Amino acid sequence: MENTNKPQQNKFGNWVKTSITARMLMVGFLVIILLIPLSFINSLITERAFRQSDVVNEINEKWGENVLVYGPILKIPYKTYTETKTYNEKTKTFFTEVETHIKNVYIFPESLNADVNVDSKTLKRGNFESAVFTTTMDFSGHYIPTNLTSKGIKDEDIIWDKATVILKTSNLKGIKSEMLLKLNQNTYSFQTNFNENSTQNSDYLDVLESGFINPIDLSSKNDAPFSLSMAFNGSKQIELIPIGKTTTMKMASNWADPSFIGNYLPNDETKTITKDSFNAEWKVLHINRAFSQQHLNKIPNLNKFAFGTKFMVMVDEYQKSERSAKYGFLVIGLTFLIFFLIQTLSKINIHPFQYLMIGLALIMFYTLLVSISEHSNFLKAYLIAGSSVIVLITLYSKSILKTLKFPLFIGLSLSALYAFIYVIIQLENYALLVGSVGLFLILTIVMYVSRKIDWNNG
Template sequence: MENQKKSQNNKFWHWLKTSITARLLMVGFLVIMLLIPLSYINTLITERATRQQDVVNEINDKWGQQVLVYGPILKIPYKTYTETKTFNEKTGTYLKQTQTNIKYAYCFPDTLNATSNVSSKTLNRGNFKSAVYSSQMAFNGQFNPIQLEQKDIKDEDVIWDKATVIIKTSNLKGIKNEVRLSMNTNLYDFNTNFNDASNTYNDYLDELESGYISTNDLPKQHSSSFSFNLNFNGSKDIQIIPIGKTTSMTMVSNWPDPSFVGNFLPNSDTKEITKNGFKAQWQVLHINRAFSQQHLNNIPNLNRFAFGTKFMVMVDEYQKSERSAKYGFLVIGLTFLIFFLIQTLSKITIHPFQYIMIGLALVMFYTLLVSISEHSTFLKAYLIAGISVIALISWYAKSILKTLKFSIFIAVSLMALYTFIYVIIQLENYALLVGSIGLFAILACVMFVSRKIDWNNE
């Protein structure tokens, strides 16, 4: 019985050694099995990327979050009247009562000019870093005479002596100066209006409100000029909303890699970007955005009309590592195919265990890539991991294949393959085109080499 089992095992291994189909099935099975450790590598990359984002959020929360500002906005109370009728059963008549209600009109300035000087830097926490900045923002402009008659509000119903100015912002915590509004020649301090729903940058903004504005400073019959400063500690981005009938903004920063975001881009003829920083200018007219200069009762959510600049460290090592790992199946499959063709053409026997060792070495490339890129650039990490794995597999191939020429051929093939993948990762617009051409060339080479194999020799 034991001899029979031994004989069957010998037949199986003899079939595996001599049959091209058996070797091909074995190589395919091993490639599929190595997808399991590759999936763990992808999980590791995702976990590290998530950890990076958590650290960045923690740094930004302590320093200051993203900045969105718009103002000043005149908040003018006015009276409305509600008439009610009450039936008097004794007299059989209706008694009319008029109730006075207080509502508010919100008026935007006619001109709004903003200048922002931004000093950026990076803060590190372990292997991770985040871009933060300190900004000095200066606003000035003017209100033209307010004409609430257009909203069917009579002048005698306007409570001018209770008018205030409000400024909305997303980052009260990051303000580093006392905010004072200069209206004509007078100064007005601001207080915060707590908004229980103002905890989400995308939906709500905190509010600063001044004391009552002197009627002499209000734009009743004449224009009123204004100015105020806001100094912020912030992160990620800085944006304003163009509430002026004509809104202009100039931003100067030492950040060398800005990303202009929002609903409006800076003027292309005034934009300057160098390795020492950038300067950009915007101009937005009221005809460019879909909201009016006056609003009754409340101000709509205007966040989608914001524009400005994003300050972020372009840490794409994890993204590039993830893209590299997606080509893991291709690398393992083509490497095994090279060994299979060498084994088939040269009649050299390669044990399945040796294929597994080669596959695990290829998988180790990605763990080396992720771990080294956290302490260096992606290019250096890719070179170190690639050279290490190629040297290891070439040395191992020398001991398996017993000849130097095959070992050199495998080293050159792996170098070409890793170089090809690196080029694809760096490309954006032409990644698909270059990848398709490269795969076509690889397929042509495989077809050219495999034409000499006698597939009927089983």
């Protein structure tokens, strides 16, 4: 029995060593096996990204979150009346009782101009950092003489001496200084209005309300100009709701990667973005939005009409690492393909264990990349991790292939491959195009080299 099985075993072993098909199956199987640790690498990157997100949110919560300003809005109380008729059985007559109710009308300014200056910086906690900013927002504009006859409100029913100005914001905690409203010749301070906040705040904004406005400042004959300055600590984004019949906003910042968000984009002719700053201007007319300048009883939720700028990190370190890891299958597959072609063309035997060691070295690139990028910038981490892996595989292949030309070719190929992937990661609009062209060229080279292989041999 031993003599019978031994030739069969030798035949199978020789087939595995010499057959191109067997080597292809073996390489393919190893690539699939290496997808398991590669998936753990992706999980590690995701876990670290979530950790970073938690730290960033904690920093932003303490420093100041996104800034949304809704106002200033003129709040004028007025009287309404209800009549109740009661029939008196004794006198056989109806008794009419009039009850007075106090309601409010909310009036938006005729013009609203905002001049916004943003100074951004980074805050660090451990290995993580968050982009935050300090902004100064200077508002100016004017109200026109109030005429509420179209709303069915008589002038004698308006309570002028109880009028106030409402200001709503998403970042009450981030306000840095006292806010003073200058209306005509008088100045008014603000305080938090909990009652307004609890009964009418359906948009989850905090409400500030001024003291009572001097009726002289709301003359029925002249416009009422106003100015207001606000300073915030904030993060993520700055937005303004265009409540002015004509609303303009100018924004300048030292931020290099703005993302303009909301219903309205800045004017192209006034927008400039450089490598370390940007300037933008918006102009929104009343015909550009679907709401009026006067509202009875309730301030409407107009958050969907907000516009502004998101101060975003285009691709942070973990996003870059994640995008790099997505090409892990390509890197392992192409590297194994290079070794397979060298083995097939040169008749040098490469053991499956050696393929496995090379694959694990390629996977170690991503753990090095993630860990180093937490303490340095992505480019430096990519260079250190890439160089380490390339040198390791080149020296290891020197011991396998016994010549110098093949290891040098492998080192150059890996260098070109990692450089190609780095370029794709940095690109945004042209990533798909460059990646497709690069893969096409790689396929062309492989097809050209493999034409010399005798595929009929095994």
